[in-house]
Amino acid sequence: MSGEVECRVCHAKVPVPVAAAAAVSKAYDSHRSTVSSRQRALNVLLVSGDCVLAGLQPILVYMCKVDGKFKFSPVSVNFLTEITKIIFAIIMLCIQARRVKVGEKPFLTVSTFMQAARNNVLLAVPALFYAINNYMKFVMQLYFNPATVKMLGNLKVLVIAVLLKVIMRRRFSTIQWEALALLLIGISVNQLKSLPEGSSALGLPVAAGAYLYTIFFVTVPALASVYNEKALKSQFDTSIYLQNLFLYGYGAIFNFFGLVITAIIQGPSSFNILEGHSKATMFLICNNAAQGILSSFFFKYADTILKKYSSTIATIFTGVASAVLFGHSLTINFVLAISVVIISMHQYLSNQIKDDVPSSKIEMPDSHEHRSKESVVVNVSDSIASEAKHRHGTDERQPLLPV
Numbered sequence: 503m504s505g506e507v508e509c510r511v512c513h514a515k516v517p518v519p520v521a522a523a524a525a526v527s528k529a530y531d532s533h534r535s536t537v538s539s540r541q542r543a544l545n546v547l548l549v550s551g552d553c554v555l556a557g558l559q560p561i562l563v564y565m566c567k568v569d570g571k572f573k574f575s576p577v578s579v580n581f582l583t584e585i586t587k588i589i590f591a592i593i594m595l596c597i598q599a600r601r602v603k604v605g606e607k608p609f610l611t612v613s614t615f616m617q618a619a620r621n622n623v624l625l626a627v628p629a630l631f632y633a634i635n636n637y638m639k640f641v642m643q644l645y646f647n648p649a650t651v652k653m654l655g656n657l658k659v660l661v662i663a664v665l666l667k668v669i670m671r672r673r674f675s676t677i678q679w680e681a682l683a684l685l686l687i688g689i690s691v692n693q694l695k696s697l698p699e700g701s702s703a704l705g706l707p708v709a710a711g712a713y714l715y716t717i718f719f720v721t722v723p724a725l726a727s728v729y730n731e732k733a734l735k736s737q738f739d740t741s742i743y744l745q746n747l748f749l750y751g752y753g754a755i756f757n758f759f760g761l762v763i764t765a766i767i768q769g770p771s772s773f774n775i776l777e778g779h780s781k782a783t784m785f786l787i788c789n790n791a792a793q794g795i796l797s798s799f800f801f802k803y804a805d806t807i808l809k810k811y812s813s814t815i816a817t818i819f820t821g822v823a824s825a826v827l828f829g830h831s832l833t834i835n836f837v838l839a840i841s842v843v844i845i846s847m848h849q850y851l852s853n854q855i856k857d858d859v860p861s862s863k864i865e866m867p868d869s870h871e872h873r874s875k876e877s878v879v880v881n882v883s884d885s886i887a888s889e890a891k892h893r894h895g896t897d898e899r900q901p902l903l904p905v
Contacts, residue, residue: 557819574778631726688842
């Protein structure tokens, strides 16, 4: 799909691709048209926080196991996590509502809320995928140690890249694709002899059972991340906390259905969502909630690839913590894999293709000198005007996150 733009010099019309125009809103195009120091600081803050939270997640799941099994229902943990995130979203919305200035339209009215709910109905799709993925995290822990689970999760980067190219028309350079292939090599190195011999799962050989779960473990969250980014950015003007309220609300509904299905299969006693929980599971719920909230800022203000690469960095933290706390050995395979993954990440982030935001009019080269000078003058004038407008509309002293 393509559109036409008009040259302001010779008034000729030329086709310009608008691949990502349908995927994101004009508000997001305006947001990403300028890169400020505040945005870079936000990216550093997001990556740092995600490294800690994502690194702790498999450690806490491992601590929740008793004799190699979970004494609680994993669906109950996911349900309580969604409830925690809903409470946080409501608190932040109330804080935002109190800071609405005189003359501004309140965004917590019934009509505004219902309109936002209709506009953000796409969030139900990632909410369903997240509900499935959160259950898969517990299943994966039954077959792999925490560090291996994190390394397997890095496969999501490749799947996400493909989905971003197909769904959101994201462009990637050749070196970036090579970096993703290098990432797969690093993961493969770590997976050599990672499965214990003689084990079984669901009546299948352990290789078949474990890798079947791995396919779902990689594909489902990749779909969730891409659709979440698309849904959040397509309604960029909507408060992120209001969008999170819808997302977590859908997630709570899907997890509640999971509890009902579990109760039907295992009996009414399994419907007790607090049964079998300990201090470790409470920490796990808080960590999962914080990680989910932080992810929404990644998807709306950064991008999915940055989120997944930050989770890759967390692999180092997970591996070291797993060795210190549980005595898991850091094999030479793991060390080599981490080295390859870090090199892959550096190659990918150093060769990003910058998507140009389509504008209503562009400049075209011309052989006449006076037209070239006129073009330069117009460009300079537009740049000054755009910069002045940006400075007037934004303030570097604003807080990093919306409150």
